[in-house]
Amino acid sequence: MYTEKVMDHFTHPRNMGEIENASGVGTVGNAKCGDIMRMYLDIDDNGVIRDCKFKTFGCGAAVATSSMATELVKGKSVQEALSVTNKAVMEALDGLPPVKVHCSLLAEEAIHAALWDYAEKHNIKIEGLSKPKNDISEEEEKPEY
Ligand code: FES
Numbered sequence: 001m002y003t004e005k006v007m008d009h010f011t012h013p014r015n016m017g018e019i020e021n022a023s024g025v026g027t028v029g030n031a032k033c034g035d036i037m038r039m040y041l042d043i044d045d046n047g048v049i050r051d052c053k054f055k056t057f058g059c060g061a062a063v064a065t066s067s068m069a070t071e072l073v074k075g076k077s078v079q080e081a082l083s084v085t086n087k088a089v090m091e092a093l094d095g096l097p098p099v100k101v102h103c104s105l106l107a108e109e110a111i112h113a114a115l116w117d118y119a120e121k122h123n124i125k126i127e128g129l130s131k132p133k134n135d136i137s138e139e140e141e142k143p144e145y
Pocket of ligand 1: 030033034059060061062100102103106
């Protein structure tokens with residue numbers, strides 16, 4: 001059911017934990033399944049993501065997608081981090097079963113929420129970033145494949 005990469009990131013998650021005094025922190029949940037994900041970003045003065053960590057209280061696919069998402073945003077600029085969509089995370093994991101696609105949306109939204117927090121704290125605007133939702137379950141009916 002799950003690809004080797006999903007199993008690898010689930011059993012050996014990368015970048016799990018917290019960042020103290022993070023530049024941006026974002027938490028999103030899905031009220032339908034009850035899963036919650038929190039992302040921490042450490043962003044340098046040039047707007048480059050130096051480090052990213054996550055904490056996920058959720059299913060295995062949510063853990064695997066958070067882990068992969070942290071790997072994908074590291075080293076990117078805040079603008080480039082917007083390209084780490086749920087689709088990009090799924091592709092990097094060689095796919096997810098259709099019933100688990102919503103788990104990858106949690107990862108995308110958690111990154112957006114952390115970027116939003118960073119932008120608010122620094123009084124900047126990140127082009128193309130809109131205010132993230134705290135609960136993504138309303139979007140579930142139309143996931144971005
Ligand atoms: Fe809810 Fe996976 S079942 S995030």
